[in-house]
Amino acid sequence: MNKIVECVPNFSEGRDLEKIECIVNVFRAKENIKLLDYSSDKDHNRMVITAIGEPEAMKNCIIEAVGVAIKTIDLTKQKGQHPRLGAADVIPFIPIKGMTIEEADALAKEVGKAVSEKYRLPVYFYEKSASAEHRRNLAVIRKGEFEGLVEKMKLPEWKPDLGPEERHPTAGTTVIGARMPLIAFNVNLHTSNFEIADKIAKKVRHIGGGLRYCKAMGIDLKEQGLMQVSMNLTDYTKTSIYQAVEMIRFEAQRYGVSVAGCELIGLLPLQAVADTTSYYLGLEGFSTKQILETHLME
Numbered sequence: 001m002n003k004i005v006e007c008v009p010n011f012s013e014g015r016d017l018e019k020i021e022c023i024v025n026v027f028r029a030k031e032n033i034k035l036l037d038y039s040s041d042k043d044h045n046r047m048v049i050t051a052i053g054e055p056e057a058m059k060n061c062i063i064e065a066v067g068v069a070i071k072t073i074d075l076t077k078q079k080g081q082h083p084r085l086g087a088a089d090v091i092p093f094i095p096i097k098g099m100t101i102e103e104a105d106a107l108a109k110e111v112g113k114a115v116s117e118k119y120r121l122p123v124y125f126y127e128k129s130a131s132a133e134h135r136r137n138l139a140v141i142r143k144g145e146f147e148g149l150v151e152k153m154k155l156p157e158w159k160p161d162l163g164p165e166e167r168h169p170t171a172g173t174t175v176i177g178a179r180m181p182l183i184a185f186n187v188n189l190h191t192s193n194f195e196i197a198d199k200i201a202k203k204v205r206h207i208g209g210g211l212r213y214c215k216a217m218g219i220d221l222k223e224q225g226l227m228q229v230s231m232n233l234t235d236y237t238k239t240s241i242y243q244a245v246e247m248i249r250f251e252a253q254r255y256g257v258s259v260a261g262c263e264l265i266g267l268l269p270l271q272a273v274a275d276t277t278s279y280y281l282g283l284e285g286f287s288t289k290q291i292l293e294t295h296l297m298e
Contacts (some may be wrong), residue, residue: 004097005055005104006181007062008266011047011069019072020047020093026065032057037266043126043221044230045080046089048184050266052096055107055163059114060093066115070171075146081219082230084146086172088115092127093178099204104178105129110156112176116163122153122173123162129177131161138175139207146172149210183233184265184271185241186219187248191257194218197227200251204244211247213239224262236272242279268293 013019024047027035033053040047066088071169073087084161091111095104106130112123130136134157141198144152149167152158159165160173167173189197197218200207205216219228229248233239249259270288278286288294 003055003099003103004052005058005107006050006052006094006096007058007091008048008050009062009065009143010063010089010093011049011073011077012043012045012078012080012082012087012089013069014047014074014080015042022072023047023065023068024049026068027051027061030061033061039265041082041113041272042083043080043219043223045078046082046084048266055103058093059107059111063114063118066091066121066174067119070121070168072121075171075172076170081221083142083217084170084172085142085146085149086174087170088122088174089145089172090126090175091177093176094181095178097229101128101178101180106237108176112162112174115174115176117162119168119171120158121163121168122165123172124173124175125161126175126177127179132157135161141175149173163177178237181269183236183241183268184231185228185244185268186228186263186265187245188221188224188260188263189248189252189257190229190260191227191255192225193255194220194227194255195253196252199255200248201229201231201253204231204247206223211239213242214244216244230265236269236275239269240279241276242271 011023024038035051037050064238069087093104094110095101108129116123124141125131126135126138201216201218204210204216206212215232216229219230221228274288
């Protein structure tokens with residue numbers, strides 16, 4: 001492969017295994033596409049797929065996957081802890097090898113045009129592909145969720161970038177764009193009080209005065225009897241995993257709450273692991289070059 005792009009589409013289904021498999025199967029046994037990982041969560045009612053491949057192959061794969069999601073997911077009957085706008089909720093393209101962010105943006109625009117025309121699906125562009133500053137942040141676009149789209153899309157500032165100017169009746173809309181790698185990382189808390197997780201999330205995230213490259217929200221993990229601070233670290237080189245974990249631990253102390261464990265969604269860069277290992281073990285001058293497997297990949 002000369003050019004490699006990563007795509008991490010998020011689908012609004014985390015409970016029905018048959019539906020999950022229908023979507024994941026799109027990414028299996030495809031020429032010039034490699035399915036790296038997929039994970040689903042019943043409380044979030046959401047699935048995240050991680051795949052890499054050549055740009056044209058990825059484009060076709062994502063168009064097909066969006067079609068399957070539209071056929072199988074009905075948002076009028078779907079609800080989970082994670083906010084959502086669409087069946088194929090968000091589709092980020094990340095340049096990995098031989099690609100620029102501008103080329104990833106162009107690919108995102110091509111996919112957006114294709115799904116809007118083929119499926120009569122409204123499309124918003126975000127991050128590096130955003131058509132306006134207020135559309136860069138996914139959390140801002142997603143505010144009001146699927147249920148609020150009817151009224152939101154009537155506002156001139158929230159007219160979709162492509163496709164119909166009203167939501168798809170069962171699949172809502174989709175948000176597509178190019179971005180740099182992020183880490184989806186969650187911290188679980190020993191408490192059944194959602195208000196505590198919500199307050200901690202608001203303190204930790206950038207919009208609340210917390211860590212610059214952290215987005216966070218509180219989640220109720222009913223099946224586990226725990227609460228969770230669910231995060232996206234949008235630049236792990238400037239806001240590290242250990243900084244986020246330790247700030248959550250610090251904030252939780254005021255409520256007498258301890259950390260129950262952590263959860264990684266999808267994949268993360270090796271450097272992020274090295275940074276976290278170095279911090280917790282107090283290793284001086286540690287680098288990825290001291291990891292055996294790094295040399296095996298050369």
